[in-house]
Amino acid sequence: MLGSIEQEKETLVAEVEPLRELKTGIEEITGTGKTVLPGVVAIKKKNLETVKEQAKAYTVNRDEIATLRERSAAVSRREQRADQREQQLNKREAGLEDMQNQIIERYNRQLRLNQLLEKAERDGKAKDKQIADLQAENTSLRGQIRSLTAQIDQIKGELWSRINDLTDKLKGAYTSLTNIVKAVGMLKYDKEDGYKVDGLTKKQERLIDGVAEYGAKWAKEDGFPEMAEDMEKHIGISKGIADTIEPPRRQISRGWDMEL
Structure with a gap:
């Protein structure tokens, strides 16, 4: 773009230069003599031959000289337009130079951005590796957690089995305690079976x-409210205690022990 502007300027200069030379020739013809009195022009001796030559040229080129001033004015106008055009071209050149500077600046910014993107990509790869390592560690931890969970479930199963066994034993113990308490109560409150102790x-x-x-x-307190209520409100002899204090009679018949 800048090259085309320079070429256009050179074309304008080549076009205007002959016109400028023609204008200079006109000024030389009009500036040779000097008016000393009205109607009298003094010419230096050294310029006399030049004036004679100019006079001959005037005689030969009278028609062209007659229009020389008009052509000079036209040259001035064209020269002025050429100067205006040159100024416009200079402005365009300055604008293009500014655009070129902006392009260079944007190119440098793009270069820096590419560098940042490359760095981000390298950092991203490093982070990807870190993420992969963490995922592998997470997978390993999950395996360990599953193993520990299985062990905990096994231990919990064993504990619940023991708890249930102990609960059954505790319930059996409180059942026996309930029977004992109710049997002891017979010593005070029995009215039918003869266990009450007088006095x-x-x-x-x-x-x-x-x-x-x-x-x-x-x-x-141990979670057997029904048995607690039974102890507080009832008395009696359980079958187990009854069998203990009054064992069944035995008889032998045909080789078999039989309980009556």
């Missing part, structure tokens, strides 16, 4: 009631 002292009666209260208290 109990206050301490003895209080001891019988205290045994029932004590058993009910612990049954409630």
